Amino acid sequence: MSGLAGNLRIDRKNFDTRNGESLVALLQQVQEKHNYLPEHVLRELACSRGLSLMEMYSVATFYKSFNLQPRGKHNIVACMGTACHVQGGEKVLEELSRMLGIKPGETSRDGEYSLDHVNCLGACALAPLVVVDGDYHGNMTAARVAALIKEKLREHKGQTAEALNQEIGQKAQSGCCCARLLAGEINSV
Amino acid sequence: MINFMLNGLDVAVEKGTTLLDAASFYGIEIPTLCHDEGLSPYGACRLCLVEIGEPGRSRLVTSCTYPAEEGLLVRTHSQRVVNTRKVIIELYLATCPSSKVIQDLASRYHVTQVRFQQKHDNCILCGLCIRYCKEQMQGKAIGFVNRGVDRRITTPFDRKSEECRFCGGCMYICPACQARCQGPAEKSAVCNACLNLSPPCLDHFGETMCYLDPCVACEQGRQK
Amino acid sequence: MDALQTGMRSLPELLNLQQQLKKRREQQQNYLAVCGDTGCTAWGSQNIKGVFQKCLQQKGLDHITGLKFTGCLGLCESGPVVIVFPQGIFYQKVKESDIEEIVEQTLLQGKIVERLLYQDPLSGEKIIYAPEIPFYRKQERILLVNNWEIDPSSIEDYLALGGYSAFGSVLASMDSEYVIGEIKKSRLRGRGGAGFPTWQKWEECSEMAAAQKYIICNADEGDPGAFMDRSLLEGNPHSVLEGLIIGGFAVGATEGIIYVRAEYPTAVQKIRRALIQAHELGLLGENILGSGFSFNVSVSVGAGAFVCGETSALVASVEGRVGEPRQKPPHLAERGYNNCPTVINNVETLANIPSIISKGAEVYRRTGTEKSGGTKIFSLVGKVRNTGLVEVPLGVSLREIIFDIGGGIKGGKAFKAVQTGGPSGGCLPASMLDLPTDFDELKAAGSMMGSGGMIVLDEETCMVDLARYFLKFLNDESCGRCFTCREGLSRMLEMVEAITKGQSSMAEFALLKELAAVVKDSTMCGLGQTGANPVLSTIRYFAEEYRVHIEEGRCPAGVCRDLIQFQINTELCNGCGACRNKCPVEAIEGEAKAPHLIRAALCTKCGICLETCRYNAVIKL
Ligand SMILES: Cc1cc2nc3c(=O)[nH]c(=O)nc-3n(C[C@H](O)[C@H](O)[C@H](O)COP(=O)(O)O)c2cc1C
Ligand code: SF4
Numbered sequence A: 001m002s003g004l005a006g007n008l009r010i011d012r013k014n015f016d017t018r019n020g021e022s023l024v025a026l027l028q029q030v031q032e033k034h035n036y037l038p039e040h041v042l043r044e045l046a047c048s049r050g051l052s053l054m055e056m057y058s059v060a061t062f063y064k065s066f067n068l069q070p071r072g073k074h075n076i077v078a079c080m081g082t083a084c085h086v087q088g089g090e091k092v093l094e095e096l097s098r099m100l101g102i103k104p105g106e107t108s109r110d111g112e113y114s115l116d117h118v119n120c121l122g123a124c125a126l127a128p129l130v131v132v133d134g135d136y137h138g139n140m141t142a143a144r145v146a147a148l149i150k151e152k153l154r155e156h157k158g159q160t161a162e163a164l165n166q167e168i169g170q171k172a173q174s175g176c177c178c179a180r181l182l183a184g185e186i187n188s189v
Numbered sequence B: 001m002i003n004f005m006l007n008g009l010d011v012a013v014e015k016g017t018t019l020l021d022a023a024s025f026y027g028i029e030i031p032t033l034c035h036d037e038g039l040s041p042y043g044a045c046r047l048c049l050v051e052i053g054e055p056g057r058s059r060l061v062t063s064c065t066y067p068a069e070e071g072l073l074v075r076t077h078s079q080r081v082v083n084t085r086k087v088i089i090e091l092y093l094a095t096c097p098s099s100k101v102i103q104d105l106a107s108r109y110h111v112t113q114v115r116f117q118q119k120h121d122n123c124i125l126c127g128l129c130i131r132y133c134k135e136q137m138q139g140k141a142i143g144f145v146n147r148g149v150d151r152r153i154t155t156p157f158d159r160k161s162e163e164c165r166f167c168g169g170c171m172y173i174c175p176a177c178q179a180r181c182q183g184p185a186e187k188s189a190v191c192n193a194c195l196n197l198s199p200p201c202l203d204h205f206g207e208t209m210c211y212l213d214p215c216v217a218c219e220q221g222r223q224k
Numbered sequence C: 001m002d003a004l005q006t007g008m009r010s011l012p013e014l015l016n017l018q019q020q021l022k023k024r025r026e027q028q029q030n031y032l033a034v035c036g037d038t039g040c041t042a043w044g045s046q047n048i049k050g051v052f053q054k055c056l057q058q059k060g061l062d063h064i065t066g067l068k069f070t071g072c073l074g075l076c077e078s079g080p081v082v083i084v085f086p087q088g089i090f091y092q093k094v095k096e097s098d099i100e101e102i103v104e105q106t107l108l109q110g111k112i113v114e115r116l117l118y119q120d121p122l123s124g125e126k127i128i129y130a131p132e133i134p135f136y137r138k139q140e141r142i143l144l145v146n147n148w149e150i151d152p153s154s155i156e157d158y159l160a161l162g163g164y165s166a167f168g169s170v171l172a173s174m175d176s177e178y179v180i181g182e183i184k185k186s187r188l189r190g191r192g193g194a195g196f197p198t199w200q201k202w203e204e205c206s207e208m209a210a211a212q213k214y215i216i217c218n219a220d221e222g223d224p225g226a227f228m229d230r231s232l233l234e235g236n237p238h239s240v241l242e243g244l245i246i247g248g249f250a251v252g253a254t255e256g257i258i259y260v261r262a263e264y265p266t267a268v269q270k271i272r273r274a275l276i277q278a279h280e281l282g283l284l285g286e287n288i289l290g291s292g293f294s295f296n297v298s299v300s301v302g303a304g305a306f307v308c309g310e311t312s313a314l315v316a317s318v319e320g321r322v323g324e325p326r327q328k329p330p331h332l333a334e335r336g337y338n339n340c341p342t343v344i345n346n347v348e349t350l351a352n353i354p355s356i357i358s359k360g361a362e363v364y365r366r367t368g369t370e371k372s373g374g375t376k377i378f379s380l381v382g383k384v385r386n387t388g389l390v391e392v393p394l395g396v397s398l399r400e401i402i403f404d405i406g407g408g409i410k411g412g413k414a415f416k417a418v419q420t421g422g423p424s425g426g427c428l429p430a431s432m433l434d435l436p437t438d439f440d441e442l443k444a445a446g447s448m449m450g451s452g453g454m455i456v457l458d459e460e461t462c463m464v465d466l467a468r469y470f471l472k473f474l475n476d477e478s479c480g481r482c483f484t485c486r487e488g489l490s491r492m493l494e495m496v497e498a499i500t501k502g503q504s505s506m507a508e509f510a511l512l513k514e515l516a517a518v519v520k521d522s523t524m525c526g527l528g529q530t531g532a533n534p535v536l537s538t539i540r541y542f543a544e545e546y547r548v549h550i551e552e553g554r555c556p557a558g559v560c561r562d563l564i565q566f567q568i569n570t571e572l573c574n575g576c577g578a579c580r581n582k583c584p585v586e587a588i589e590g591e592a593k594a595p596h597l598i599r600a601a602l603c604t605k606c607g608i609c610l611e612t613c614r615y616n617a618v619i620k621l
């Protein structure tokens, strides 16, 4: 392709800028593949491409969409944008955090759920907003979010209520607090 | 050559000269914390602020990163600069009081109180050590991680770096880890001993020409 | 449609194709526009579309009535929204079960389904046609109007409505100087926040002698509460692309980059698709339409950092580095992406370009004010009745937007303030409602136009809490390079937090103001320089509220947790136990059918009991 600048290449398939494989683009690919940035992959990349490990670590920690720890199977994201905030977003997040027993940014120990917050997803008309595995749920309140999580997780697993209850029962035995919560054994953690 | 106005003085410097270099060439002192002659400018400590532009539409910029421009009006000691600088130094005192460099700045610029909540950090994130490592030692053993309030300096993955050659340059250049003198007010957040004794060394002779030997106010604490 | 398969090589081919598509479109006047924007999708419009499809097929209507999955139709509050064309019948809150009825009644028999119509909250009157709804009637939709008529995944729709004809005429008869002259005449100012005249930026860059120049579309849209850029990219991506290409032509760039934030995956997908289509048609690439002008566009996806909306940080991010702003000068027009001259424009700015060129600057600037021409899209959200996207001429007053278009405050509460400009902006009280929405006026009032987020606040919003919220946001989003931005904002946050806890003093309050001024003055980039605005503007207009927090230990709006208490009014409580069951921390006790009690020591003040109680027995003090 003539007319393209020095080291700017374009991925013909999806027109992505690949500035000589810019570091951000590279890390995005790694994350897409592994769902997080495993240390050994970064070290290998540093070796094979002659990149500075420090630079990689700086970039990976600067941007919020990169994770250095594996993510949970289910991603729960609460919006903390202004519109969501003034309509009670903070309380929704707190309730989620309490229910799942993890702080925002963390993943539950069994690797099932990750909880995160973002600054506006651009659906402010629905504030406060919670996104469960990519599905947007608007007009949340602290009281409604518990029901949503229960329902959503059931739906996503595509299981009958019975099977789910069984699984929850097992989890509850193994001590997962959110499962015990779902099973109704306890109503707080 | 670039001609501009420095504190009312017509001056000329070569193209590409920063305002800080120009000022120091003309003998005007501007305090700095994150600047070092051997390293690239970074503009992080914000101490070297100067006021540029016509009165009424002027703004503050860091002189260490701002290049001299033709016809620019520069004031290094306007009231706005002096006031801002004092609050910044006060904020430094409130953050990292254990540094001699910062205590000296406080005395030098007559900052005598700390109204902010006292904290005891040991790094001001000036980035000198990172630049030293990268630019002088051609290493990339340390760097910034995270952003905003969580920003800090560390090695990759917080493990011992394979690239570090133990030159000790980062420690040498760090303004925050220069221990304070054991002056009369050693433990307080703001020492101001130099101010109280009003020794002329800081004001007039810099560090090199101090005639008190040994100096009770500042020399004792320095481990040579 | 042969031309659609092969790339076009000359201008007449483009004109020909537009004619063909226009004719075809004229024959197809009947269609349903189902809103497919994020808002309505969250209400389930994806399913609605599927059911419509099936239903139309069953009734054998699929050849007569088209089905478009469009971008945002504006009134997100009432989603999912369906508009029946050509009449423009507006149905809101459409459920799957309503679809059969719509098809039966409206499409086959031409009757209206009364129940799904929009009801004017003020007069209670039901309104049939979309343009007559007050929310739309008072707007002037230049950029958004096509959202109703375009399927964003179809370049044919865009071409049929005259898309790319502005680009065509640029190639046919204009040079860079003329284009920039037109933009200058149009008085277009950047919609990204600062309101910098677009022509000036372009001229500066076009005058640079360099083999390689870049034009970047800033689709980072980081201001929380703003989503007009997303809607433009998702609803009408080709209009932004056309603007970008014309901009590229004007400044002499050969490469365009669209920098989209990672939080907008749908927008990324739509814009990629648009690029493929434009390439296939020969509207991008080498020697476009035989004119000798070559231009390529690529997409760069952000990685989650608000500060990357700042131009020099954006460049760093596209280059793959840490998104830290740098000191300017050198300006980007001199040294930008890959050290080449670069110009960066906001999505909405670029979307304005095609209409300026095709209408002519003279016509364009009739809309707007003396100093800035055209319309501005606001995202009207918060405690307002009609939430959604609003496009109005610049200079319209805040009151008109919030009350005439937005329908006033939700739930009969009182208006308190409106927050504009995101974290760089400020809050304006009721006394400022007649302020025209103009870059300079808003700035003088201590706020900012910003990218156009407009968050309406009612009496239940605490301004101190809002200041705390923005400071927290900025603490997380500052790059952390400048000492005064990092440490200054974090100290300010601590001080404001102390106020929300009733642990502050007037002396500390004065110090807060002093520090805010220093942060504003001594930071490098726009984030730090405007970071104190939310605090300063709330102090300016709501000083009394701060004082009450500090001196009386009260939060008048009932928001700051440490200053409020939940109690149960024993006279109203009938002991139903609903709140006791819902309380997440088991802080409520009481026997069935006897008044309950909240144990203050355990209560986390989540407010769930207040939400739950149907007898209004829970009170907030
Ligand atoms: C911290 C910060 C964040 C910004 N975020 C955005 C943004 O999200 N979108 C945007 O278009 N401009 C943003 N800007 C403004 C841009 O820096 C720039 O002025 C704008 O993109 C120029 O385009 P315009 O001339 O078309 O307005 C931001 C500026 C700052 C300082
Ligand atoms: S360790 Fe010292 S030199 Fe390095 S950034 Fe911190 S204060 Fe500066």
Ligand code: SF4
Binding pocket: C307, C324, C325, C326, C477, C478, C479, C480, C481, C482, C483, C485, C486, C523, C524, C525, C526, C527, C528, C529
């Ligand atoms: S003002 Fe804040 S965000 Fe901007 S460069 Fe400085 S530290 Fe970074």
Ligand code: FES
Binding pocket: A079, A080, A081, A082, A083, A084, A085, A119, A120, A121, A122, A123, A124, A125, A127, A128, A129, C224, C225, C226
């Ligand atoms: S504020 Fe939550 S989606 Fe915008």
Ligand code: FES
Binding pocket: B031, B032, B033, B034, B035, B042, B043, B044, B045, B046, B047, B048, B049, B062, B063, B064, B065
């Ligand atoms: S010396 Fe200029 S900012 Fe630190």
